[in-house]
Amino acid sequence: AQKITQTQPGMFVQEKEAVTLDCTYDTSDQSYGLFWYKQPSSGEMIFLIYQGSYDEQNATEGRYSLNFQKARKSANLVISASQLGDSAMYFCAMRDYYGGATNKLIFGTGTLLAVQP
Amino acid sequence: DVKVTQSSRYLVKRTGEKVFLECVQDMDHENMFWYRQDPGLGLRLIYFSYDVKMKEKGDIPEGYSVSREKKERFSLILESASTNQTSMYLCASSTGAGYYGYTFGSGTRLTVV
Numbered sequence: 001a002q003k004i005t006q007t008q009p010g011m012f013v014q015e016k017e018a019v020t021l022d023c024t025y026d027t028s029d030q031s032y033g034l035f036w037y038k039q040p041s042s043g044e045m046i047f048l049i050y051q052g053s054y055d056e057q058n059a060t061e062g063r064y065s066l067n068f069q070k071a072r073k074s075a076n077l078v079i080s081a082s083q084l085g086d087s088a089m090y091f092c093a094m095r096d097y098y099g100g101a102t103n104k105l106i107f108g109t110g111t112l113l114a115v116q117p
Numbered sequence: 118d119v120k121v122t123q124s125s126r127y128l129v130k131r132t133g134e135k136v137f138l139e140c141v142q143d144m145d146h147e148n149m150f151w152y153r154q155d156p157g158l159g160l161r162l163i164y165f166s167y168d169v170k171m172k173e174k175g176d177i178p179e180g181y182s183v184s185r186e187k188k189e190r191f192s193l194i195l196e197s198a199s200t201n202q203t204s205m206y207l208c209a210s211s212t213g214a215g216y217y218g219y220t221f222g223s224g225t226r227l228t229v230v
Binding site for chain 1: 160
């Protein structure tokens with residue numbers, strides 16, 4: 001069965017520094033997708049970045065980049081130049097193919113990031 | 118802007134009550150999902166639907182049922198609420214392609230007393 005593991009329940013980072021949030025995954029599929037979501041205290045889930053298993057380059061979106069190491073089955077999120085507004089819960093997720101055009105997302109347990117001034 | 122709307126932000130219900138959580142999307146998405154979120158457990162899939170009147174169990178369906186009579190609406194039903202169903206419930210929808218993952222609602226925080 002597919003599984004996502006986030007081993008860091010909580011992290012601190014100083015404002016303007018970079019931070020890496022860890023994510024490892026387990027799947028027997030050759031084709032899969034990996035996602036990162038941000039959940040502020042308000043509760044909404046905000047899509048940050050996506051990496052396909054066949055993408056040769058690491059995905060980047062502004063200050064977010066995904067460090068994809070396929071052989072190690074890791075998909076770490078790197079946030080550069082942290083801002084106070086980055087304080088939130090971060091979830092790593094993987095697309096689980098159900099059938100036809102349907103996909104489910106499997107989530108990790110999340111990492112709570114606190115940015116300190 | 119695309120929207121997934123959950124009818125209630127906060128709900129307090131009594132043990133044994135029948136509870137309906139409503140979710141509506143305006144994106145004409147085929148797929149809709151219900152997750153519950155608990156500290157330390159992340160998001161766990163309860164049920165999902167890939168078409169009108171079609172439903173599939175997720176990882177934790179016990180104690181829940183769902184209804185999808187129209188494409189835009191997906192309801193989660195707690196037949197007899199229990200205190201262990203106190204949680205944050207998140208609805209989401211996605212297209213068949215699924216490249217961008219899901220669009221989530223803002224969540225319903227349910228407390229069963």
